[in-house]
Amino acid sequence: MHGDIGKGTQPVAVVTGATGGLGAQICRTLAAAGYRIAAGYRSSADAALALVETLPGSGHCALAAPVTDSAALARLAADIGERHGRCDVLVNCAGTTRFVAHDDLDGLDDALIDDVLATNVRGPFAMVRALRPLLAKSDAPGGGVVVNISSIAAQTAMGSNVIYCASKAALDNLTKSLARALSPGIRVVSVSPGLVDTEFVKSMDAAWRDEQASRTPLGRLAQPEEIAQAVLAAARDLRFTTGCVLPVDGGRPLR
Template sequence: MRLDGKVALVTGGAGGIGAATVRTLAAAGAVVLAGYNSSAAAAEALVADLPGAGHRAVAAPVTDSAALAALAATVEAEFGRLDILVNCAGTTRFVPHGDLDALDDALIDTILAVNVRGPIAATRAFRPLLAATGDGLVVNISSVAAQSAMGSNIAYCASKAALDNLTKSLARALAPAIRVVSVAPGLVDTEFVKGLDQAWRDRQAALTPLGRLARPQEIADAVVAVAATLTFTTGTVIPVEGGRLLG
């Protein structure tokens, strides 16, 4: 699956899924911009270790529309194109679903701002560049929590459901020049998840028909497959969850 000549931007590019996606896009031949909010050092270290040339760590705070517009202008001036936008930036915090008092307004606002408004703002900012290629692609990193309504908290689940709905709306609105697809992982064995209670992690693996958690690389592989192989796919949600939705 080759993406030679393509330019890709991954928001949240320094996180577990984001970093795997950055590496996999670069290995496929794309020039990759690893977008970060507060993890500049991690993004710089990631980019320095990528195969190929031209990669860059870039500030891409998805809740700052002015900053995204400025980044789009920089990408146009320095690269002349953007073929792939991966909306991977996201946030959450574990709150039991029944504990509505702990799900305070500030947390709800932050989750919705990053997980829903962020992808809209990023897509809006980079739409002209993506459309100019005639074959642009937006991949939204969603979650099976959108369908199962089980996840770190109820606002997070709602944000991912909104993101999947957004994928369908944008696919209709931006066709035929830009495709829009959601990749929806189950629980992914990132460094963050590895730091959680082992018994809880084992329970989640046991509830998954394939008997384990997803690996970040598997999510990244799905993104590259959408970009390089599934070229007649748009407006849909691709689960990478080991059968978890089977119940």
């Protein structure tokens, strides 16, 4: 562990999308580093509770965090306030998409567009809006931190569909705007993975996965642990870093 991560008491991290492959690993990594985890879920309460039971350390909980429901997020913030009195780290990991070929404009229907933008862009903003007072109360070195989980698709404009790519570009822009708006007490950083080798990705066509790896200068896909370590570094170690995008993509844009 690199130095002190709080003053006297365990720091608190709220992670949305905690039951996904990447979200769960972020929870495990932060818990191992000494954070108390609030594992946020939309509908997978049982999975979130099971995850919390496996986390190292103590003081963890599973809480409903449907990021498209601002009223529910206000209740989440009230619960975090009652339990802990502050929030040191918010990880916006909840996201959604569906594979639609970029040239299939009709396949990208309005309902999917609205769902992707509401979840991937409005959701992180709503989480920050709800937890801002608690983030401002953080006594961790460097202050409160928001880590938005973005994607290299924001830069390459290649991904599961056109709107998904646009949503991640918007998220990176939101990171910069919020970093300016919330300074100096709250830092905001995007962590931008390349394709991550989660169980979902491993279930896909092996030839496609191999092709994606071959397009990456480092010759492989990202591991969930590597993304989680970048989140931990942004939250704990990079105390003079805000309003930027941290790529964890194996150099993918170079090809």
